[in-house]
Amino acid sequence: MPTAPIFQRVLNADRERFNQLFKLARATRPNLDGEAFGLSLRNWVGPLVEAVAEIDPDRVELVSSELYEVALALLLGGQAPLPDQPQLLDRLWTELLPQLADSVALQPRRVAGALSNAVLYLSGHRARWPEWMDGMLEAQTELEDPTDVDNLLAAGQLLAWRAGVAAFRRGALERAESLPTRVLAACLGWPSTDPEVLAGMLQRMRDDPWAEPLPAYGPPQLEEVGRVGGFLGLGGHFLSLPIIVFDRGRLRLVDAQGEHALCADSYGAQLVADGDIPVLQKAQSVKDLRLSKQRLKHAPSGSQLELPGRVRSWAFDGHTAAVCLDSSYWVRLYACRPQLRS
Numbered sequence: 001m002p003t004a005p006i007f008q009r010v011l012n013a014d015r016e017r018f019n020q021l022f023k024l025a026r027a028t029r030p031n032l033d034g035e036a037f038g039l040s041l042r043n044w045v046g047p048l049v050e051a052v053a054e055i056d057p058d059r060v061e062l063v064s065s066e067l068y069e070v071a072l073a074l075l076l077g078g079q080a081p082l083p084d085q086p087q088l089l090d091r092l093w094t095e096l097l098p099q100l101a102d103s104v105a106l107q108p109r110r111v112a113g114a115l116s117n118a119v120l121y122l123s124g125h126r127a128r129w130p131e132w133m134d135g136m137l138e139a140q141t142e143l144e145d146p147t148d149v150d151n152l153l154a155a156g157q158l159l160a161w162r163a164g165v166a167a168f169r170r171g172a173l174e175r176a177e178s179l180p181t182r183v184l185a186a187c188l189g190w191p192s193t194d195p196e197v198l199a200g201m202l203q204r205m206r207d208d209p210w211a212e213p214l215p216a217y218g219p220p221q222l223e224e225v226g227r228v229g230g231f232l233g234l235g236g237h238f239l240s241l242p243i244i245v246f247d248r249g250r251l252r253l254v255d256a257q258g259e260h261a262l263c264a265d266s267y268g269a270q271l272v273a274d275g276d277i278p279v280l281q282k283a284q285s286v287k288d289l290r291l292s293k294q295r296l297k298h299a300p301s302g303s304q305l306e307l308p309g310r311v312r313s314w315a316f317d318g319h320t321a322a323v324c325l326d327s328s329y330w331v332r333l334y335a336c337r338p339q340l341r342s
Contacts, residue, residue, distance in 0.1 A: 004046030006053045007046040010049070044067075044071055048067060066108040079120065088123050088129060096136055096137060099137060100152065103148070136155070142185075143183060144180065155183050157172045158179070161173075163268075188201060210335045211338055220301045221337065226264060226268070227330045228253075232257070236330075241324065241329060242329070243324055244322045245315055246316065250317070307332075308332075312324040
């Protein structure tokens with residue numbers, strides 16, 4: 001059972017209700033692991049309740065109840081601490097959430113639930129979740145109001161995009177406009193909090209998915225910027241060799257199983273099943289890029305690249321070229337990326 005004394009007192013005071021919640025959950029999942037849930041309460045919920053008690057003791061009962069339910073929902077989803085095997089959620093509950101105790105005290109279910117789901121989503125989509133976690137720890141120190149949950153979660157979305165979830169790009173950039181300048185600067189990894197500088201960075205990233213939050217660029221140059229796909233039997237996406245099309249403003253990959261939309265930018269590349277994700281960038285002329293045999297040529301910059309094999313299909317949306325080769329389940333991505341000035 002939990003060792004946190006304040007949380008233990010709350011459990012003892014309302015033991016019948018807490019036990020009933022667990023029994024109801026077990027009725028839907030007979031093999032629900034009571035010992036694993038005990039670890040969730042001991043390792044995750046108890047210490048977080050103690051952190052909240054230090055700043056707002058009047059909300060301990062509410063916080064205990066809602067965090068108990070969040071931990072139970074995670075258990076139903078197969079998520080609980082493993083003895084001697086730290087996992088992704090452990091760092092969230094033991095490092096980040098205690099730092100957010102003010103926000104947890106205000107909205108425990110929303111904060112703990114949303115951030116737990118974020119960590120699981122990042123992990124499931126092979127995003128750089130430690131980068132996201134470190135960014136959240138930094139962003140929360142820049143919040144003027146430690147109970148500002150809306151801006152905290154908006155920062156989380158922006159950081160998730162920068163950690164590799166390319167599908168979040170539209171929402172992240174839209175919400176970034178309303179972030180306090182210090183929080184925005186922390187999320188972008190830029191020391192300046194000058195509103196004009198930050199606004200200029202956001203505008204460049206809206207206009208060009210391959211722009212980065214940096215103040216000066218040299219001439220752009222065509223380069224390989226990523227790969228997506230892979231064979232389904234080896235953990236990839238495709239059952240058969242894919243083909244690429246440019247349709248409805250989006251690069252779309254089709255194989256024997258169906259269709260995926262491609263989201264790609266300077267932070268990562270992702271295939272998503274939802275083919276109706278809105279496009280967020282200004283269109284450029286698709287005539288700027290040409291394929292001649294196995295050579296990609298970008299006319300405006302004068303740069304070109306030799307492709308590593310025979311092209312099965314290719315498409316260009318004005319910013320990103322996706323190339324499917326006859327010999328690979330992997331889709332190679334090319335873009336004319338702005339170069340840093342030395």
